[in-house]
Structures are given as C-alpha cells and as structure tokens.
Amino acid sequence: MSAQYTLVVGTKNWSSWSLRPYLALRATGAPFEEVVIQLRRSESPSTKEQIQKYSPAGRVPVLKIEENGSATSVWDSLAICETLAERHPEAKLWPADAHARALARSYAAEMHSGFPDLREQLSMDFARKTPAPQLREATQEQVARVLESWEGALAKYETGGGFLFGTFSVADCMYGPVVSRFLTYGIKMPAASQRYAERIMALPAMKDWGAAAKAEVESGIA
Numbered sequence: 001m002s003a004q005y006t007l008v009v010g011t012k013n014w015s016s017w018s019l020r021p022y023l024a025l026r027a028t029g030a031p032f033e034e035v036v037i038q039l040r041r042s043e044s045p046s047t048k049e050q051i052q053k054y055s056p057a058g059r060v061p062v063l064k065i066e067e068n069g070s071a072t073s074v075w076d077s078l079a080i081c082e083t084l085a086e087r088h089p090e091a092k093l094w095p096a097d098a099h100a101r102a103l104a105r106s107y108a109a110e111m112h113s114g115f116p117d118l119r120e121q122l123s124m125d126f127a128r129k130t131p132a133p134q135l136r137e138a139t140q141e142q143v144a145r146v147l148e149s150w151e152g153a154l155a156k157y158e159t160g161g162g163f164l165f166g167t168f169s170v171a172d173c174m175y176g177p178v179v180s181r182f183l184t185y186g187i188k189m190p191a192a193s194q195r196y197a198e199r200i201m202a203l204p205a206m207k208d209w210g211a212a213a214k215a216e217v218e219s220g221i222a
C-alpha cells in the first residue's frame with residue numbers, strides 16, 4: 001500500500017515556508033491531503049494551538065506520512081523536500097549530475113538559512129501587488145545576491161529545461177516564494193530571471209496556490 005501524505009501548511013497568501021514543500025510534493029505527483037492553518041490568529045483556537053496538534057517545533061510546514069500502520073511527522077521545509085526527494089527518486093527533485101546537484105543543494109541551503117532582511121521587508125503576500133517599501137542596504141544586497149545567483153545558474157542550465165538547474169528541482173522549490181515576492185513588490189529582474197519568474201508562475205502548482213491565496217485575501221483572512 002502506498003503512503004498517505006498529509007501536508008500541514010499556513011495561510012497560503014503568507015506562508016512562504018509552506019509553499020516550498022507544497023511545490024516539491026506536487027512535483028512528485030503523489031496524492032495528498034492538505035490542512036491549512038490560519039496564521040496570525042490570536043483568538044482561540046490560536047495559530048499556536050492549532051500548529052501544536054501537528055508539529056513538535058510549533059511551526060508549519062509539516063508532512064505527516066502514514067504507512068504500514070505507523071505515522072511519521074517531518075517538519076521544516078528543507079527536511080520535507082529532502083524526504084520527498086528520497087522517497088520519489090522518479091521525480092528527480094535533485095539534479096542527476098553530481099556537480100549540478102552539489103550546486104543545487106547550496107542554492108537551496110543558502111535560501112533556507114539566509115536572506116533575513118529580504119524575508120522581513122519583502123514578506124510573501126502572494127495575491128497582492130504592493131509598492132516596495134524603502135529597502136535597507138542589507139535588503140538591497142540580498143535582492144542583488146538572489147538575482148546574481150539566478151543569473152549564474154540560468155546562464156549554465158536554463159537551456160536544459162528552463163529552471164535553475166535545468167529540470168525542476170528542490171532549488172526551485174526554495175526560490176518559488178521569492179519569485180512571488182519579487183512580483184508582488186515589482187522588483188526589477190534581468191532578462192533570464194524574468195523568464196525564470198514567468199516559468200515558475202506558470203507551474204500548475206503555483207497557479208493553484210495563487211488561486212487559494214486570492215480566495216483568502218478576498219474572504220478577509222489574509
């Protein structure tokens with residue numbers, strides 16, 4: 001019997017960390033259930049109370065895997081992406097080439113552990129278009145670093161499938177929400193990055209996430 005997956009995510013308009021493993025899970029093609037927890041909710045049941053039912057770390061995303069009578073919870077976006085890559089080798093969530101794979105891992109890890117000013121000043125607001133705030137110097141440097149790294153990867157691998165390392169990989173999962181942020185705040189991108197952004201936004205998974213985010217905004221919960 002195949003595993004049953006449940007992905008626990010936060011409010012889709014805001015939860016960039018949740019979008020990352022969602023993109024990976026969609027890329028596997030495996031069926032899954034979804035639980036959406038409302039972020040920034042203080043009244044009962046608060047965000048904290050709701051997340052605690054699923055996550056020992058008190059954060060989303062969480063992937064629950066039920067299989068052979070037992071259940072495992074995997075938390076943290078990168079750990080979930082790694083777990084999915086291992087469980088679904090056919091999805092090729094890491095590049096086949098060892099050199100490209102090492103680079104893709106670096107890209108994913110750099111996003112996961114870095115860019116604090118970009119994350120704070122250009123927080124994900126998927127369904128909205130908003131003028132960018134006055135960007136601090138550190139934020140400007142981090143935006144430039146993202147674009148420089150995209151341009152570098154695309155110069156070498158774009159022709160192999162259009163994504164950072166050719167075909168869609170965990171590196172793209174990690175940067176998908178950054179594409180959304182750049183579009184929300186009208187960040188100017190060089191040509192290859194602009195094409196990359198268009199390809200990411202055209203993914204059916206991004207479109208579905210965007211439709212759900214729009215519904216959240218329209219209903220006033222985000």
Ligand SMILES: N[C@@H](CCC(=O)N[C@@H](CS)C(=O)NCC(=O)O)C(=O)O
Pocket residue numbers: 010014015016017018039040047048058059060061075076077078112
């Ligand atoms: N390093 C974690 C970060 C997860 C995270 O910060 N998630 C936010 C939502 S995007 C959260 O759960 N916040 C809890 C809250 O708002 O109470 C990951 O990569 O999954």
